[in-house]
Amino acid sequence: MPGEPQTYDLVVAANRLPVDKVVSDSGEVSWQRSPGGLVTAMESVMRNRAGAWVGWAGDSGPAPEPFDEDGLHLHPVGLSAEEVRDFYEGFSNDTLWPSYHAVIVPASFPRDWWTAYREVNARFAGAVARLAEPGARVWIQDYQLQLAPALVRRLRPDLRIGWFNHIPFPPVELFAQLPWRSQILEGLLGADFLGFQRQADAQNFVRACRQLLRAQTKGDTVAVGDGSPRRVRASAIPISVDFDGLEELARRPDVVARSRELRESVGNPKVLLLGVDRLDYTKGIRHRLKAYEELLVEGRVGPPDVTFVQIATPSRERVEAYQNLRSEIEQTVGRINGDHGQIGAPPIHYLHHAYPREEMAAFFQAADVMIVSPLRDGMNLVAKEYVTCRYDLGGALVLSEFTGAWHELHQAFACNPNDIEDLKQAIMRAITTPAKERQRIMRALRRRVSEHDVQRWAQRFLAALDAAPERPVAGS
Ligand code: ADQ
16 A cells, blocks of 8 residues: 555564675665574575564664665664663673673673663564564564563564574573563563573573462463463574585585685694684683693693684673673783794684684684583584584584583583583594594584574474464463
């Protein structure tokens, strides 16, 4: 109808839009698809349907006008500079992130941040409500938008609302520390279906509803409202990677050639160890460096035979805990290289940059041992990307038990990163296990990821959303 705003049968809301702003030398602004897994997964489910994506464009100030990109309607939400500080850097990254990751660093609870969190969630909910066609499905992403499900339901009770948590959901003893714990649970309970990375996360959520809201729970559902209550289901649907797309990239001759070049440029070691993380205190980078330093001191590894490449992507650089972590890591790397390096053969190559996907695939192929040692991690896609790139069945994965990925990739060389001896042993086992056995392990890991790729994740989520209990459920 002319004059009517266009509406969509699937609306995704995520903190960020799936595009990055590119400004040319002449100042012209264009948008480039960000290559993340979420975008790839959405492409597979949004193909052939009218979909919209609501998200922040990444700069403070008024929102750019909505625009279409490759058949997807992109609807930017604006954040003021104060909201970037209070909603994004503050409440999202300095209150919720540490609280949900086992309080590896203390969480902060300023009350102004909560006000900004509520206001921004309401802005997202308003945009979703305007863009959804009658009876449409809404898929809200992650911890930045936990109030949006209930706010959307209030505006549009006709919609099917799903939410997926990319990070862990903490045990009730930790969650209960949040001054706004009840409001957050009530916000989430506005959804029909809540997806988590691990079953334990979903159970933590259900338990929190029972203990903190005194809600009736049955199995994986929570009853909301009196009389004939609505039932909200919470269950695990672990995220994954675009296996076929990434493997195809890894097989490209230029990527294979680049992986050889990378090995040469670090002196063609017998064993190349690799770490790839956002520079975040949850990722266990300090523990990894400690384990490696002890192995160097004990003379069990060292250049030129063994070398370690640590790629640490810049992250949340205005949050103090991240600034402290960066200085600590850079000091440690400097000390280790000073103590154990030789001219042209440092024991650690430290890179603080983001790289294109091709370069990451080449790094994965070049590495004999990939060390993934988070103290807490919802999933950890790097582990899955590494095995996806190893179509040659080379390489070995050292994997922390505290990642969601470990629950699917049991055959990996498991470690408890808090136990430095255990981490050292896992690294040494990964180095010394005979090639045939390593290949057997790699084949099993690859089978798991190929059969549970990101496309399947998105389809399973939407199927679970469709199958969520109808409301109201009489007599329950
Ligand atoms: P993250 O904490 O960001 O994600 P992760 O799952 O490892 O962690 O994803 C990081 C992504 O960034 C990977 O795709 C990786 O390849 C890429 N990356 C890392 N360093 C890079 C670099 N230097 N250059 C380019 N790309 C780089 C959150 C949760 C995770 C969960 C995901 C998805 O914390 O637990 O797995 O969401 O749900």
